[in-house]
Amino acid sequence: MLFLFSFLNPGNPVVTGYQPGDKAADFTLKGADGKMYSMSDYKKAKGFIVVFTCNSCPFAVKYEDRVNELAKKYTSQGYILLAINPNDPEVQPADSYDLMKERAAAKGFVFPYLFDEGQKVFPQYGATKTPHVFLLDKKLVVKYIGAIDDNPDASMVNEKYLENAIAALEKKMDPTPATTKAIGCSIKVKK
């Protein structure tokens, strides 16, 4: 199936990564605060909100405040938000670890902002852009993938996809839609 896909679309990145229902891998990544983070650190978590995001993408920046608010709202409910910067700073200097520290401090991020050292985590997940969200349950099974909501403009949001997905998990149901699409900046890797 993957071979056929790459034959029909020469030059496209071969799309791998998780689909809803897959079990996600844990990771150990360094946060902007200097500490190391893994999902296994959170024994009592009901789920995880993994957000691939960065400093440099204006689309991701539009969502920063919303990501912070989501972290504030859902940590107390047991859903741990972890943000991961998947970009290579040699390709995009604005996404360096030092500038992540600055951004986290300047915007008062209440969530761990992790650096994907060696860029190993984002290809496992199949993140293709920033922002790109993966909602996992407490067993790290992927339940929802895609956009946080349906509008880059916070004042014009109609559908809060991620929050609806969390509400479904709370009711022990599968989110619908389980995947949504939105635009974003491609992830920066060396050619």
Next chain:
Amino acid sequence: MNMKFMLRTIQILLLFIAFTHAVSSQSMQVFEKFDDFEKKVLKNNDTTYVINFWATWCKPCVKELPYFESFNQSIGDKKIKVLLVSLDFKNQIKSHLEPFIKKNQYTSEVILLSDNKYNTWLEKVDAEWSGSIPATLLLSGKKKLFAEREFESVEDLSKFVHSFIHSL
């Protein structure tokens, strides 16, 4: 009707035509709905459309635009049409998009698509498109070829377009 009156009318008419031509050659079509863009722009079945999705805020998009421009200028064939479809934010047209277009003087047609129901229209472009830009769609009648990647050079783009046309 005397001569003076007619001349005056013609003069006013010419001024009006010059004015509207000047305005329309600077203005860019803005579509708020993908379906409108599709219906009104992608309407000739015998034209191959080279549709590049980009934004001023997307660095790799901006880097490859000159390749689309060069390609557009090199093709004498009226049956190939390059469209630079910007996904810039609607409230940044005046501040970002227009100055950018003015500075670069593109001969290719630039269109702003401000439909932010992305979850609905992205898959109309291509079912596999995850939403990252730059991305380019080739369309000829019912045949499509989609590339969710940057082009490295004019040659890279030209090869891609010509091999699609040969496969038609």
